[in-house]
Amino acid sequence: MTDQAMSDQAMSDRAVDRGMTAAAGERGRFRLGRLNVEVRREAGAAWRAFLTAASVALGLGLSAAILVAAGVPAANLVDELLVQTLFDGQNLHAVLFQAAPLMLLGLAAAMAFRVRFWNLGLEGQMIFGGIGATAVSLAGVGPESLRLPMMGLAAIVFGMAWTSVPLLLKLKVGVNEIISTLLLNYVAMNLLFHLLYGAWKDPRDGFPHSPAFAPFETLPTIAFDLSAALVVALAAVAFCVYLLARSRAAIYMRFVEASPSAARALGVPVAGVTIFAVLLSGALASLAGFVIVSGQEGRLTQSFFHGYGVSGVLIAFLARSNPLAAAIVATLMATLYVAGQNLQVFYAIPGAMVQLIQALVVICVAASDFLVRHRVRWVR
């Protein structure tokens, strides 16, 4: 043995001795113990559901504490956040009005995430949906009775065409879609400004928005004074639920998500499945753009898409890319928006507080993942 090896041996002797005495000393005395973290091999569905619920509750609890600190009387908190928002007719209407595009965007993000395509270009796809719908309106394509479906169809076609750019870049030359989708949002936005400040400027008031849509070009309200946007969104939810439960695409998408290399070797048409899911994602996002333009704004505006991209991604994340869960989370998110608006009016709480609450809930749920994957034990 070399001298160096000898001294290593001596050093490790000392290390062992130190560990031994520490262990021996600890046995006699009172001690709190230590945390031992193990990798959990498989977490049950019940445990996962409980963790998600508990972390949402924790996030809301922290938010409540912050709201109280900001001056909302603790006694009014539940009343303001839930009762007033959900049991007041006008507010409930506002919640459902908000929920429709959020559902579509949550689904859009979820579908892309299911095939490992991190679509951060939801806003750009919304913009193209809005541009497509408006183009049909301005050109006066088709009879009046068919105008609205034509606008919706054009929105989808434009949105899918826009989405195919980062999709093909990824499939053909391996461009990272996180970067390309994100940056293409700015390209779409500048194209929108180019149109609104130029060719599509409203000739009546000279403002940078398109001329108002005719009544037959706006989404009608249906029973109970609800917008048809909600019907479109719920139909999309039902389609996605069916798709992921019963279609052959469901098992293909699961394999592409879980292991692209195994999927390819097992004969799953990986490229085809990816193209299908990502174009579906783009179609859903552009449909969201369409329902906002046609159902809420009544014309193409400069900022109709603002902030929806992040919300869509957050909804898909909180819903773990499950379409039914996305619909529920989108409704909760809409509740939060409306409650936030009320808080703003009555207690002068800044609008950023809504984003803070959103962020707290998301951080709590994200952190709970650790407990899904690991088991923490107390070693006494």
Next chain:
Amino acid sequence: MTGPALSLRGVEKSFDGFAALKDASFAVDAGEVHALLGENGAGKSTLMNVACGLYAPDAGEVLVGGAPVRLSGPRQAAELGIGMVHQHFKLVRPFSIVDNVVLQGRGAGRRARYGASVEAAAEAIRAQGAALGFSIDPHARVDTLSVAEQQRVEIVRALVAGARILILDEPTAVLAVSDAERLLETLRELAARGTAIVLITHKLADVRRFADRVTVMRGGRTVATVDPAKTETAELTRLTVGDAPLSTVGRTSRVGRRRFEAIDLTCLRRDGAPAVDGASFHVRAGEIYGLAGVSGNGQSELAEALMGLRRVDRGAIQFEDAGQSVEAASPSRLRAYGAAFIPADRYSYALAGGLSVADNYAIGRVRRGDYGPVGWTRRGTIRSDAAAAVEAFDVQGVRSLDQKAALLSGGNAQKLVIAREFGGEPTIVVAQSPSRGLDVRASAAVHGRLAEARDRGAAVLLVSEDLDEVTALADRIGVMSGGKLVAEFEAPFDRQAIGRAMVDHSAPAHDAATAP
């Protein structure tokens, strides 16, 4: 210090209600090589993960040098001189060797300043390497090293951290025969210098030749501790697998037409050198064609090309049923011709570990439309078929069809792959090292299935580095060397001649005329 270097007493451990260890006890003395023998899923790795602090036991105690200890994690285990070399190496691949050693933050490499740590660790790595007879460049990046070299790095790292008890989990499973011999000799040498060595394995031959004592595990329990030199192989086998008999493979050949054929097949490595160099052979219906060779002579590349996982740069693969050559065919096209694949790397190419057993079974037949049209999948039928296949192919450890496939032990995961691949009665089977890492009983089951497929009239190609496996199963054998197919043999085989063909041509071949 008194007592054994490391001992575990009455250890119990369960995962979500499944008892992986039941009253397991084990002790290793300084200066001995103590083998831990057992089938896949017997609890060997779990027991040693308790010893190295990765798992906290539900009951039982761990003693180091006779003193009870409570391990809060691998870091504390390392402080007590316990080091483990896992089956899947725990190295940061883009880092240099020395950075991997500094990263563990203990032992000879530890200094206050990073620069000083690197120097000290590099010195310690060289010293330990020299003592073991390895030449190691401490500044080489881990991902440039071969598997055998990475394993040496793991061992050296543990020794630099001051390990006096070294646990190795299936260290020879990933190594070629010569590297495995060398490793086992190194371990003997370490033991001779006073290190306690625990060798987790299921290879009886290694145990008999290199271990001083052997503890046998079965079903989460430690069954016996014996001296391998004084114990019959049959007795060790009986302890390992229980009293169940092992099936043997009979040979009934009714050879038919050529089912598939490789013609002048060439695949290039990334650096442009040929990995497979103009290989030509054919496999007929009702025979098993074995491809043998020393590891790294192009067999795995050839198998990958035949499975559609690797690009064919020249030549062609011909399938009888296709009626045409299928260069650069995708796996889905090859499967459409009735081919079934058992790749060596299960979790990259055969199973999605994160998905359920039912999904992993169903994917093959969903593609063929057995479970309804594109728009409607019959989930109930999938579940009942999957349950039946799990039963028929004896896949054990399936507690629920929704259980992740990654939780199956190696042998049972392989059985699940075979259950799926053989479900459609394939006419062509390509199997690559199908029993690597499997225990005796699971290997026998896999071999039985291959022979069954052959007897049914399938053309089976068996690519394996294990000459025993090839000679036991195959009807004809092709030997690969340096990317070329250098010789073909017909049963009955002359092992000496096959061995010579494997080795003689290991040097760059210049006698292309010997190709059949």
